[in-house]
Amino acid sequence: MTSVQKNLLVELFVEELPPKALKKLGDAFAGVLRDQLVAQGLAEPASVLTAYASPRRLAAHLTHVAERAADKAVSQKLMPVAVGLDASGQPTPALLKRLAALGADASAVPGLKRAMDGKAEALFYESTAKGATLAEGLQKALAEAIAKLPIPKVMSYQLESGSELPGWSSVSFVRPAHGLVALHGDTVVPVEALGLHAGRETHGHRFEAAVDPVVLRDANSYALQMQDEGAVIASFEARRTEIARQLAAAAVQVGGATVPIQDDALLDEVTALVERPNVLVCSFEREFLEVPQECLILTMKANQKYFPLLDASNRLTNKFLVVSNISPEDASAVVGGNERVVRPRLADAKFFFDQDRKKSLASRVESLGKVVYHNKLGTQGERVERVMHIARGIAEKLGDATLAAHATQAAQLAKADLVTDMVGEFPELQGTMGRYYALHDGLSAEVADAIEDHYKPRFAGDDLPRHMAGIVVALADKLETLVGMFGIGNLPTGDRDPFALRRHALGVIRMLIEKDLPLGLDALLQDAAAQFKEIDGFDSGKATVELQDFILDRLAGSLREQGASAQEVDAVLAPRPQRLGxxxxxxxxxxxxxxxxxxxxxxxxxxxxxxxxxxxxxxxAHVSELLLQEPAEKALHAAMAEVVPAANAQFDAGDYTASLQTLAALREPVDAFFDGVMVNAEQADLRLNRLGLLMSLHAAMNRVAQLERLAA
Structure with a gap:
């Protein structure tokens, strides 16, 4: 008999969930429920899953869920035939005991199946396992979904007195749970979780729900009833889309080609904070626009979760958007309240900016000597000295005295904004504020840009520094970090990389390659390591050889991610190329x-x-023509005399593709050599001459890459 299939709705109603984790919690809850029901045969692999997540609920809707899973044929191995049956074919006590454990008796013996199991014949008991009911299967699935939630921090709370486990009983969950819904079609599934019994009642918006509780008619009416009766958009994605639509519409309403700032993380967080979004336009005094817009944008986004509005030139306006969780007829009180809240934040930013400009960046460098960088590597002041020396050395290799002067000055001032009030309040603005303060001090744009850019690239896909001075200081800063940390043995392990050494290595690689800098990797590491000679316990071997391996390993991974095969990458990197460009x-x-x-x-x-x-x-690699006896070795020598100089000339000119293609002409003479020449001849001079010929050939063929790595 075919089990009836209906759609299933499960909801956990809880107190406000952590916003930054909400989407992940919602997807995990729904995903594990679906996987568990499919595994038990209660849902189909093609069943459609819809995840719901709002600040006060996690829910899942799944199509085509059965009342009972289909029965399954089960074949259980009992024991070898020789153990289960005696010489006359009668069951042994061991077999009867095993059958009894399965709920069978001697009458089942004639029906036992015999089959080979390895080298011996074994007895198998075949039976039919009853499929799980939905109540049984959902209970297991719900417990698994709750257990596997990626909860950032678990709370333990006491159950309410009305629950089955009242008094001092407590449970642990991400937030206290107050309701459980489980509907199969329009029927309640009798399951329990977190001390709650499933029903069909839930709650909508705290203030704007039309009814309370919301009594769900069936699984399919959930989203519509929550929106109409509960004033809640239960779907995270639908709510996010609605917020984005309202933000765009509000920006158009403001006019002047303004657009809300694009920030997916902020949009996700705000989506997780509201159940019924209502976007409102607010403003602040224009005088605050004298403060660098990065400061104002950061304080509005990070502290208040507002969306600043930018004009057509991507400049900050004095308008911003608020995503409210309520929709009053007169929103003036909400708008006024948010404007009052943001004003002190902006005033603080203006105060910090005004105070910081009273001292030059250069006057702050001395204070870096009081800021500890690392207990083994000294202060930020000492670090700055090392970066300055490394930067000056790189600049002298790459350019003229002007570049060296700019890079040295930028390196000296690059960390000075760390001791300003603004960066103390907003560490994310390090570098950015350094640029503003450098320009205020009258420094050149190239030096100011280098101060901001020396942290770049901060992440995968980030821009590289704008000018060569910035490239030099960014290289020096990252090399100082890498060499210093490797030299004291502070290496990344597994997922732990507290000093972001992998990211720094990729930054060095990108700059050397994308700017095609004529700098040797080993020389760079040696020069940087020389700046640490006064550090006790500094291991220059780790700081150069092991670090070079680390950088080449990061490069190999990056090249493979870009589509190169492992063989190709191994061939190119095996000779340890020094100029990564x-x-x-x-x-x-x-x-x-x-x-x-x-x-x-x-x-x-x-x-x-x-x-x-x-x-x-x-x-x-010495070859004497007088000792060439076999026609094949003479032919190979002659071919090499013609091909190798041409290939070498192409290599020296940087045309590596042509060089390898030229060497390809040696295939036939090489094949003929191995077919017709005994390399390890008994006569020593012949053997050494042939080895010399092969050594010359090997050296010529491996200038571009280790071609043997391409062999299958």
């Missing part, structure tokens, strides 16, 4: 070479040559 060209050359018909054979031959040379430490 060349790596994209090397990779393109290897990829073009790998597509040639001769590539596989040459890669295999290269691997064979490498293995031969590993066993011949006495070999050198």
């Amino acid at each position: 060349e790596v994209p060209k090397l990779l393109a050359a290897v990829r073009a070479f790998a597509a040639l018909p001769a590539a596989a054979a040459l890669a295999a031959a290269n691997k064979r040559i490498g293995n031969i040379l590993k066993k011949a430490p006495e070999a050198d």
Whole structure:
């Protein structure tokens, strides 16, 4: 008999959930419920799941859920035939005991199935397992969904006296739960959770619900009843879309081509704070616009969850948008209240900005000597000295005295804004405020931009510094951090990377590659490590060799993420290229070479040559034509004399693709050599000469990349 299928609705009604975790909680709750019901055969893999999450509820709607799962045929291995049946084929006591444990007796013996299990024949008991009822299955699924919620911090609370476990009984959950709904179609499913019994009643908006409680008719009416009777948009995505629509409409209402600031994280957080969004337009005094807009935007977003409005030139206006959770007929009180709240915040920002400008950045550098950077690496002041020296060295390699002067000055002032009032209040503005204060002090735009940009790239996809001075200081700052931390053994482990060394390494890689800087990686690390020679316990080996491995490993991962194969990446990075700006060209050359018909054979031959040379430490790259006896070795020598100089010239000119394609012409003479020449000849001079020929060939073929890494 086919079980009746209906749609299922489950809701947990709770106190206000943590906004930054709400979307993840909602998706996890619904997802685990669905997975558990599908696993028990109560829902279909194609059943449609809709997750709901608002500040006071987690809910899930699932289509095509059965009242009872289908029965399942179960085959259970009992024991080997030799153990279960005696010589006359009668059941042994061991078999009868096992059958009794399964609720069967000797009458089941004739029906036991025999089948091979490994090398021995075994007895199997076949039965039918009753499918779970929805009440049983949902109870298990609900318990699993609650247990697996990614709760940021668990609360323990005492159950209400009306629950089944009154008095001092307590449960643990993300927030106290006050209601449970479970509807299969229009029927309540009798399940329990967190001391609550399932029903069909829930609650809407605290202040604007049309009725309380909201009595749900059936599973399918949930979203509509919550909106019409409960004044709640239960769906996180629907609520987010509605807020975005209202924000855009309010900006149009303001006029002047204004747009609300784009911030997905802020939009998600506000969506998690309201159940019935109502966007209102507010304003503040224009005098506050004298403060850098980054300060005003940050305080409005971070502290008040407001959406600042920007004009057509992307400049901050004195208007902002508030997402209210109430919709009064006269919103003036709500608007006025939010304007009063934001004013002191903006006044604080203006005060900090005015006070900070009374002292120059240069006058603040000395104070960095009182700020501890790391207990083994000293103060921020000492760190600044190291960054200055590293930056000056890089600038001298890359440019003229002007670049060196700009980079050195920017490096000296780059951390000075850390001791300003504004950055003390808003650490996210470090660098940004340094730029504003540098311009106020009359410094050049290039130096001011370098102060702001030296933190870049801050994250994957972030812009690189605007000018070369910024590139130099950003490189120096990241190298100082990497070398210092590796030198004292403070390395990233697993998911732990408190000093963001992986991000710093990727920043160094991006600048060296995207700006194609003529700087050797080893030389950069050695120069940076020299600035730590006074640090007790500093390990220069870790700071150079191990750090170089770390950087190349990050580069390998980045190249693979961009679509390069592991073989191609290994081939290019195995020789440990020093100028990382060349790596994209090397990779393109290897990829073009790998597509040639001769590539596989040459890669295999290269691997064979490498293995031969590993066993011949006495070999050198000297070749005497007088000792070339076999036609194949003479032909290979002649081909190399023609091909290798051309390939080397192309390599030296930076045309790595052409260099490898030229070397591909050696395929036939190389194949003929291995077919017709005994490398390890008994005569020592012949053997060494042939090894020398192979060594010369190996060196020529591996200038661009280790081609043997391409061998299958």
